Amino acid sequence: MVQSSVLGFPRMGALRDLKKANEAYWADKISQADLLAEGKRLRLAHWKIQKDTGVDIIPSNDFAFYDHILDHIQLFNAVPDRYTSQKLSPLDEYFAMGRGHQKGGVDVPSLEMVKWFDSNYHYVKPTLQDNQTFSLAKDPKPVREFLEAKEAGIQTRPVLVGPVTFLALGKADRGSSVDPISLIDKLVPVYVELLKALKAAGADSVQIDEPILVFDLKPEVKNAFKPAYEAIAALGSAGPAITIATYFGDIVHNFDVLPAFANLQGIHVDLARNPEQLEAVIKQLGPKQILSAGVVDGRNIWKNNFAKSIAVLQSAIKALGPDRVVVATSSSLLHTPHTLASEKKLPADVYEWFSFASEKVKEVAILAKAVTDAESVRAELDANAVALKSRTESTRTNDPKVKERQAQVTPEQHDRKSEFDTRYAQQKTHLSLPLFPTTTIGSFPQTSEIRVQRNKFTKGEISEQAYDDFIKKEIDLAIQIQDELGLDVYVHGEPERNDMVQYFGERLQGYVFTTHAWVQSYGSRCVRPPIIVGDISRPAPMTVKESKYAASVSKKPMKGMLTGPVTCLRWSFPRDDVHQSVQCQQLALALRDEVVDLEKNGIFVIQVDEPALREGLPLRKGAERDAYLKWAVDSFKLATAGVEDSTQIHSHFCYSEFQDFFHAIAALDADVLSIENSKSDAKLLKVFIDEAYPRHIGPGVYDIHSPRVPTEAEFKQRIQEMLEYLRPEQLWINPDCGLKTRKWDEVKGALTHMVNAAKYFREQYTKA
Ligand SMILES: CN1c2c(nc(N)[nH]c2=O)NC[C@@H]1CNc1ccc(C(=O)N[C@@H](CCC(=O)N[C@@H](CCC(=O)N[C@@H](CCC(=O)O)C(=O)O)C(=O)O)C(=O)O)cc1
């Protein structure tokens, strides 16, 4: 019998219940016991959805209060001393690593958080020491949650992140130089102990995620699989049956690793993204090994194409037999919203095209039946074919005017009028900026008052005029605070924006948007990606009103604020029927018009944020990566090159891993770059010297993810370190990213220290 399986379910709950509970706990509004109870309620609810749908293999330990990699850091007692020494409760220690802790006399910053593969989810980086040891935490979470499900009458398959992936995604702590993968022999015994404990608790099978296998791996990482999985397989009947799960790419280039799994039960591959690997993977399986076929896409919201999936599954069944094939989601469903059923405002035709997490769970269950007895699910198969046909034939998808404009794009439209030196000479006079100019990245705190007013406006409870007046008052406040702080380039604070992508999606033709389709981005923070369903165009200016108003009441240069084409594409749910380069160029043309309109309205500094540029990079080096970089960079340039030399284009990236990507960033030809850097070693900036980068850079000096307020001395030290790698004339002083998640008192405190530190260096260098 073909079985069905889900690799992981979203944690937030239908109404972002976990977000609300976490934030209430952090604000001391609920107790630890209340939060733990809410976690338990959500886990049970999610298992039940899957059980009631008829899924055979249901995951446990996919839940996390903050992040599943952070769970593993605590599970393996790999918590740096600076946290353990605080003697916090395990839950508070966990949150301290995720978001920093600054209360009750404890002051400890968070661990670094980075992007999970090519998704918009962020994980906490394992941060390891030269003398690192590992041991199994007391009352291990995977065992506890397995037993919790068992008690509720639900047999689950616990999910663990594999030892190689855990280490390969880690880094040496500041002051240590250990290569994380060299710790494999120390870590594996802890897995062995954990697997024994899971088996003893009644877990027959376990899913071990090794998604690192989709990357190009250095030999040390590849070589780590063999000893690790031989030790695990040696458990034999003392341990559970193991399925190794890979996702977000193919694993063909790492087939030489597969013998390490020869004695394990099965392998899961992502056939939604890479169906072409099927035949090759089948050939690699041992005579009894099971193939977990990930045909239901865990990364998009499109209804599965049943006919296509059934064809893929049938060819696997033909080769392996029904007992050796499992129908699965391609990855965890963490990256999809909870349920389509909550969407009451989507146009009826479009509604039929989508499938969110709860619907995808149904899809795996239906597919498992379809390949065994199609008649038993005939109605579902027919309905699926009708929905797919309606999308193919819909007039929503095609706009001839957009196509016509795309056909007229010329190479010259991608380049600024002059080179940087000429541009900068004009900008310097035009903007009269000091040495070490200070600025922020765009957003200021999205207070609950702002959200309440927006909510009222959306519901029609207040008029457009009243909402506009409210936004103007917020902008006035932001400007008054920037005056007090003494910043040099101002922002209007983005109070009118719900989100930097959703806001633009709501103003562009070709998009639809949802009311409840939240996806976790990090910790308690969620995003509601708008959905691209057709060709994109800009019916009217999107940001001019607010920026123009802000400039009119500001005595310093006002920075216009746009989200770049690649980021609009990546942080939306894109179409799957048109190449992403085409969608990106459509977005670029819409943004080009916006950039030119801002300039016409007196905005002479314009920041076009592209934080998703890197995450879109195909995970493996090669032709696919080069092709992506060409269209991604071209889109940014097309969006920004329509302005005069005297207008300064900024771009912003909130990630620090830019070294292998440096040439793409340089190719954008932005006058000023701001990049996340506060949690990284300043020596990463060396690439800017090595490559003789001519333009200006603002490496972040303030970790905006943490409520902690850095001291002035910390800012000074950071700037001093940066000056070892950057010329004083090219250095801007700014936070890592926007400040929308922070509170005003944190922002005022931190920016006061930041501006004072910048002034200190300005004075030093002016004297010299
Ligand atoms: C820069 N980042 C972003 C990423 N992706 C994006 N799409 N956007 C980003 O900014 N990826 C990388 C990083 C991740 N960082 C963040 C930072 C902050 C958030 C965040 O704060 N998310 C908010 C939700 C934002 C939003 O859309 N808000 C809406 C709706 C607000 C709301 O909850 N409304 C209530 C009713 C109102 C009330 O009474 O309070 C409701 O609907 O129930 C808005 O402001 O209007 C979050 O809260 O998590 C995300 C990623």
Ligand SMILES: N[C@@H](CCS)C(=O)O
């Ligand atoms: N301008 C945006 C960039 C976030 S990446 C902000 O400040 O929130």
Ligand SMILES: [Zn+2]
């Ligand atoms: Zn950012």
